[in-house]
Amino acid sequence: MIVCSCNVLSDQDVRSAVKAERTCSIRQVYGCLGCSAQCGRCARTIRRIIDEALGSARPASSNPDSSAVDLLEY
Numbered sequence: 001m002i003v004c005s006c007n008v009l010s011d012q013d014v015r016s017a018v019k020a021e022r023t024c025s026i027r028q029v030y031g032c033l034g035c036s037a038q039c040g041r042c043a044r045t046i047r048r049i050i051d052e053a054l055g056s057a058r059p060a061s062s063n064p065d066s067s068a069v070d071l072l073e074y
């Protein structure tokens, strides 16, 4: 399933990047996949996929007040 329409990234692309880099950073996932954030609408979804892949529940992903920019910095 495509999770980032700007960069045409799938959920599997994100999981592969997290597994390869063992990163918890959205920016590092983009970088690992050779792209960067454009509109930022996918940030929450990518954050959730990272959290699931690493087996952790991060508070920022469940915070409805956190903006996409906050998530990109996380």
Ligand code: FES
Pocket (backbone or CB within 6 Å): 003, 004, 005, 006, 007, 036, 037, 038, 039, 040, 041, 042, 043
């Ligand atoms: S949907 Fe991912 S940057 Fe726009």
